[in-house]
Amino acid sequence: xxxTLVLLKPDCVAGRKAGEVxxxxxxxxxxxxxxxxxxxTEDLLREHYAHIASKPFFPEVEAFMQSTPVIALALAGxxxxxxxxxxxxxxxxxxxxxxxxxxxxxxxxxxxxxHASDSLENAELELKRFFQPGELFxxxxxxxxxxxxx
Ligand code: ADP
Numbered sequence: 001x002x003x004t005l006v007l008l009k010p011d012c013v014a015g016r017k018a019g020e021v022x023x024x025x026x027x028x029x030x031x032x033x034x035x036x037x038x039x040x041t042e043d044l045l046r047e048h049y050a051h052i053a054s055k056p057f058f059p060e061v062e063a064f065m066q067s068t069p070v071i072a073l074a075l076a077g078x079x080x081x082x083x084x085x086x087x088x089x090x091x092x093x094x095x096x097x098x099x100x101x102x103x104x105x106x107x108x109x110x111x112x113x114x115h116a117s118d119s120l121e122n123a124e125l126e127l128k129r130f131f132q133p134g135e136l137f138x139x140x141x142x143x144x145x146x147x148x149x150x
Pocket of ligand 1: 049052057061090091109110111112114115116118
């Protein structure tokens with residue numbers, strides 16, 4: 001079991017794709033351990049995107065990421081890091097296959113709907129970046145819909 005960090009970006013939130021994207025993750029078997037909506041600050045983005053902060057396109061990414069609130073999810077499941085990256089597709093939405101989140105809903109390399117951790121090491125860092133310890137939950141299903149006959 002692994003937990004990975006997903007961000008639903010402004011094009012996802014403003015484009016009302018959040019429900020569909022979360023549905024895909026849940027259908028693939030991932031459990032939501034944490035969820036929050038917030039406005040990304042400049043400091044947070046500079047830390048999160050440190051590896052691209054010196055690129056010429058970074059100011060545009062920063063403006064994009066601050067154009068609406070974003071939603072952070074902590075998703076748990078078997079091989080979550082690799083599997084979630086497969087579900088979302090490659091960075092450039094135009095190169096992402098149909099059936100992937102970015103291939104179905106993304107516009108280009110910047111407006112690509114979601115972020116997802118790309119390694120175990122980064123998942124640990126990113127979960128700490130976006131969630132306080134008490135904001136990540138472990139729980140089991142005790143009240144299944146089928147148990148109520150519905
Ligand atoms: P990923 O999000 O797939 O891990 P990167 O870490 O390389 O990809 O890039 C972080 C984010 O920066 C991308 O998701 C995308 O929103 C943006 N980005 C990356 N490359 C470019 C580019 N060439 N032009 C504009 N935005 C980019």
